[in-house]
Amino acid sequence: MVAIAAQFTAEAYPQVHRNPAFKVPGPEDVKYFRSFLDADEVLEAPQGDDEALVSFNQDWMNKYRGQSNLVLLPKSTEKVSKIMKYCNEQKLAVVPQGGNTDLVGASVPVFDEIILSLKQMNKIRDFDPVSGAFKCDAGVVMKDAHQFLRDNDHIFPLDLPSRNACQVGGVVSTNAGGLNLLRYGSLHGNVLGLEVVLPNGEIISNIDALRKDNTGYDLKQLFIGAEGTIGVITGVSILAAAKPKAFNNVFIGLESFDVVQTLFVKAKKELSEILSAFEFMDRGSIKCTIEYLKDMPFLLKNQHNFYVLIETSGSNQAHDSEKLTTFIQNALDEKLISEAKVSDNIDEYNTIWTWRKSVPPACNSYGGMYKYDMSLKLKDLYSVSEAVTKRLDAAGLIGDAPKPIVASVGYGHVGDGNIHLNIAVREFTKEIEGLLEPFVYEYIQSKKGSISAEHGVGFHKHGHLHYCRSEIEIRFMKEIKKHYDPNFILNPYKYV
Amino acid sequence: MVAIAAQFTAEAYPQVHRNPAFKVPGPEDVKYFRSFLDADEVLEAPQGDDEALVSFNQDWMNKYRGQSNLVLLPKSTEKVSKIMKYCNEQKLAVVPQGGNTDLVGASVPVFDEIILSLKQMNKIRDFDPVSGAFKCDAGVVMKDAHQFLRDNDHIFPLDLPSRNACQVGGVVSTNAGGLNLLRYGSLHGNVLGLEVVLPNGEIISNIDALRKDNTGYDLKQLFIGAEGTIGVITGVSILAAAKPKAFNNVFIGLESFDVVQTLFVKAKKELSEILSAFEFMDRGSIKCTIEYLKDMPFLLKNQHNFYVLIETSGSNQAHDSEKLTTFIQNALDEKLISEAKVSDNIDEYNTIWTWRKSVPPACNSYGGMYKYDMSLKLKDLYSVSEAVTKRLDAAGLIGDAPKPIVASVGYGHVGDGNIHLNIAVREFTKEIEGLLEPFVYEYIQSKKGSISAEHGVGFHKHGHLHYCRSEIEIRFMKEIKKHYDPNFILNPYKYV
Incomplete structure (x- = not known):
């Protein structure tokens, strides 16, 4: 991979100006933070060293780059609360940051905002195998949540290509969708409760909520997808599903997007409750991926205009295999599809997913x-x-x-x-x-x-909401922002 | 059934006082409403006639009874908007009402609030069989939504014993859970968009939203479960699932609640993706129901301490039957359960559900x-x-x-x-x-x-939220109420 060092966002977008109401973080602020944070909870860039904090300042796409000299990495909710209370009083701007795999410039600073990284809040708090309620710190890496739940016969209801780096809190903050939304639904349905530190340092929590709770406005919903603009998510409770016993998938080559649609309707009907993913890729996506995965033989004999990956998951391997192979055989017989590779074992299953999950890094390479x-x-x-x-x-x-x-x-x-x-x-x-x-x-x-x-709004789509939201919706959003964060210190220059 | 005429709520709860800031609806208000509403959109009680509007004033449980003399039944969103704008300007209190099957006194007035019934907004607006997005007016009765979707090979993702009367808008307003939440998840995940008239008459809508939209705070979420306290839902877009081809159920007798739990964990594991309901009833519930359904023979040979109804739904009758009968046979062999009646056909399937759905009316009889x-x-x-x-x-x-x-x-x-x-x-x-x-x-x-x-909060649990919500949560709720409805005219004396 050829790494591009991103231009400073402030230079690339000179029309965006630093808000002069924000205090410039100084030595007295660092001194205050050090008064209650451990040595490894404060990272400062040596003066004049632009590179020291680059992994916190620059986004995953090498497109945006902030100039923060201060990263705080608190290990507890109480410390996050103390940080926010101080920053609010001092009018210090703050960017909450999870795994920094965000794709719209939401998780990096634009100017000198303090970076509040959740990566050291990484404990799994609780799991109830009867109800499936899983509670953890915001900074738990998604792959660790997956591993823990798999070891407990359950499944995290969301998966992303960035699972090795993204964090549970970041995923909730950005309302990530991912590869299994089709099966397990959105985070607005799966998140049971949140623990959130508000801009003024207050902690609001319903992390102990049960599966159903109909006592008043569902406050947690506003924080799901708010990209850290009205609060910092520090803990998450989410509903884990029982782990399916059987996973199957197939990689299909076909020739038009019309057929992709026909195949999807057919899959919804025939695979129904075991259908857990239906992904498509065009010819160009796979061409880049073939170059990127150069030593790995491609799955199909030929290249095609479109590719579809279908995953099923269920409780009975024989039943699921029968449903999937019947489905594929019919589609071949009807000449809907040109070629198909059904996985025969777990290695083949993983290899098929590798081709889908490698598309984004291939394009970025x-x-x-x-x-x-x-x-x-x-x-x-x-x-x-x-x-x-x-x-x-x-x-x-x-x-x-x-x-x-x-x-x-x-x-x-x-x-x-x-x-x-x-x-x-x-x-x-x-x-x-x-x-x-x-x-x-x-x-x-x-x-x-x-x-x-x-992917959300972030810096990239800030100011573009009118393309799909009404004036009154945008007004209500701005009012929510103002109500929760009257000093506008949380994740400025972004979102609404 | 012995009907109880409920005491007036105002007399039964003398500690609750009418808010003197609200105007008493008078002839000039009715005159204004009649200026843009059709004759059948305005119902007035003749002076001194307490009984004329009793079906709008009294709740389903015969527990609460308001004293409103005016019911408005507008047929369009624009008319709802005009009504609300006027009521807000005139400080006339309003109770939005759907099917009035609410169980916490949320849908009937306490004093002389104007009843805003959605029952004449009852059109299905649109259905997309590819995505499953179903759009309708708030006043569509749930059984009609079910029927329409079943005719289109889909399923409404929620069912309730009150399906013959309750309305889609009311179900969303109260965040109803119902019988299939286990399978299809909560309304916070299934509602795609809402059209809402705010207390000041403004219309806020994202009813055309697609399956995924991550552009800003998810405003619609606050209205789900708000019980009409911050806006009147006039239109709903919801995700319908593909209709399962196979429905099976079983009615089980067993002897302790511990076994109910064991059986549930076993069902989640073995029935997994086809498990669509797991309901329990105690001995007393079924005793009342046997009396209520007097001419219908009971499903099991004996009475038991507990009963469980399990429903499966899936795409393959043979596979599902095999899974369910294996599950039941194992449970019998293990002596977990005492007796079981598996449905053999659609009539038996419906009869089994009748026993569960008749429990509430039986208790109310x-x-x-x-x-x-x-x-x-x-x-x-x-x-x-x-x-x-x-x-x-x-x-x-x-x-x-x-x-x-x-x-x-x-x-x-x-x-x-x-x-x-x-x-x-x-x-x-x-x-x-x-x-x-x-x-x-x-x-x-x-x-x-x-x-x-x-069931929500309504009048019954108003003032009781502190039993399960924190001080800061309640404060934030009160602020939301105040922000959206500064004159507090919508559904007063209830909720937060």
């Missing part, structure tokens, strides 16, 4: 990428990718070096009407950006879609 | 009932019923007439940790009420449960 995440009616879903590719190609920007764009590809979660558009680039240029925006947003608006299906 | 709806950890779930029955029995109140209490019974949704406690009575007395409250709430508080799992 040429230097960086522009990334859009949209939801649309299924009939319109792929059209946005075609329109964008056509536009970039007409400008002569796609091709071998020195052209800046390697490929413009589309893939995503058919089951959720969610497409990811990745423009894999050798460099970020204003020309590409000018061709992409506002074109992409206006296209989505014209089709009544959403400009962010699951 | 002696005149009225006190009803509590609580969630607790599964191990504590039935203990509250035992404690209450013991307390009432010790006071000598349970038995044949003239004793006031027919029976004190418990039943509910094991899968959700949710018990319903019904005290079937011949009359409501202050003595019974004094024995029940605050005892029930204090018991729940001591076990860290919720005093309302799914």
Whole structure:
């Protein structure tokens, strides 16, 4: 991978100005924090050293880069509370940060905001195997939550390609969707309770909530997907499902997006309760991934216009295999699909998933990428990718070096009407950006879609909400922000 | 059924006072409403006639009775908006009302509040068979939504014993749980979008939202379960699931609540993805139901201490039957359960459900009932019923007439940790009420449960939230109420 050192966000976007109401963090602030934090809970950049805190300042796509000199990594909710109380009183701006795998610049500072990392709050708190309620600190890495629950015959109701780095609190803060939303539903349904530190340091918690609680407004919901703009999530209680005994998947090659849709309706009908993922990738996505996974033989004999990954999970291997192989055989017989590779064992199952999960890093491996995440009616879903590719190609920007764009590809979660558009680039240029925006947003608006299906708003889509939200909705959002965070210190320059 | 005419709430609870800030609705208000509403959209009680509007003023349990002389039944969102704008300007208090099957006195007035019935907004707006998005007016009766979706090979993701009367908007307003929450999850996950008229008449809508939309705070969530205190839901978009091809159920007799729990864990493991309901009833529940359904032969040979109804739904009848019969046979062999009746056909399937769904009307058939709806950890779930029955029995109140209490019974949704406690009575007395409250709430508080799992707060539990919510949570709720409804005209004397 060719690493691009991102330009400072403040320089790349000179129209964004630091809010002069915020205090510049100084030695007296660090001194105060050190008065109750351990040595390993405070990280300071040596003066003049831009690189020391780069992993906290720069985002995963190498697109945004803040200039914070101070990272706090508290190990308890009480410490988070003390930090926030002080920052609120002193008007110090704060960016909460989980695994920093965010894709819209939400988890890194823009200027000199203090970075509040949750990574040292990483304890699993409790698990009830009868109800399935799983409680943990916000900073537990998703793969560890998965491992713990698997060891206890359960499953974390969400999975993401970034599972090795992303954290449970960050996932909830950004209302991540992921690979199994089709089966287990959204976090708004699965999160049982949250523990949140408010901007003024108060702790509001219903983390001990039971499966059902209908006593008043469901306050926790506002924090799900709020991207740390109205509170810092420090603890999460979530409903884990019983671990399926049988997992099966299949990788399919087919020739048009119309067939992808037909196949999806057929799968909903015939696989129904065992259908747990229905993902699609276009030709370009897999072409990049073949280059990226160079030593790994491709799954199918031929390349195709579209690929679909279907996963089933259930309680009876024989029943599930029968349902899936019947489904695939019928689709082959009906000539709906061209080729299919059904997994025969756990290794093959994992290998099939590797091809889907490697699409984002593959696209990012040429230097960086522009990334859009949209939801649309299924009939319109792929059209946005075609329109964008056509536009970039007409400008002569796609091709071998020195052209800046390697490929413009589309893939995503058919089951959720969610497409990811990745423009894999050798460099970020204003020309590409000018061709992409506002074109992409206006296209989505014209089709009544959403400009962010699951990645959120962050810095990237700040100020773009009007493409899919009404004036009154935006006004209510701004009022919520003001009500919870009257000094606007939490995650500024982003979101509403 | 012996109908009790409820005492006026204002007389039964003299400590609750009419808010003098509210205008008394008068002829000039009716004149204004008639200026834009059709004749059948305005119902007035003739002067001195307490009975004319009793079906709107009195609740389903015959426990609460308001004294409103005016019911408005607008047929469009725009009319709801005009009504609310006027009421807000004039400080006229308003109670939104759906099917009026509410169980906590939330849907009837306390004094002279204007009743805003949604029953004439009853159109299905749209259905997308690919995504499963179903859009309708708030006043669509749940059984009609079920019928429409079944005709379109889909299923409404929620079912209730009151399905013949309750309305989709009311179900969302009260965040109803119901019989299939275990399978399809809560409304916070299934509702895609809402159209809401705010107290000042503004319309806020995201009813066209897609499956995933991560652009800002999820505003619709606050209205789910708000019981019409911050806005009037006029339209709902909800995710319908593909209709399972196979439905099976079984009615089981067994001897202890410990076994109920063991059986539940076993069912989650072995029936897993096809498990769609796990309901329990105690001996007393079924005794009342046998009396109520007098001409219908009981399902089992003997009576037992506990009964469980398990439902499975899936895509393959042969697979599902095999899973269920294996499960039951093992449970019988292990002597976990005493007796079981598995349905063999659709009539038997419906009959089995009739026994569960008849429990609430059976308990209500002696005149009225006190009803509590609580969630607790599964191990504590039935203990509250035992404690209450013991307390009432010790006071000598349970038995044949003239004793006031027919029976004190418990039943509910094991899968959700949710018990319903019904005290079937011949009359409501202050003595019974004094024995029940605050005892029930204090018991729940001591076990860290919720005093309302799914029925909500309403008038009944107004002022009792501190038994399961913190001071800061209640403060935030009050602030939300004040922010959305600064004149407090929507559904007053209730909720927070």
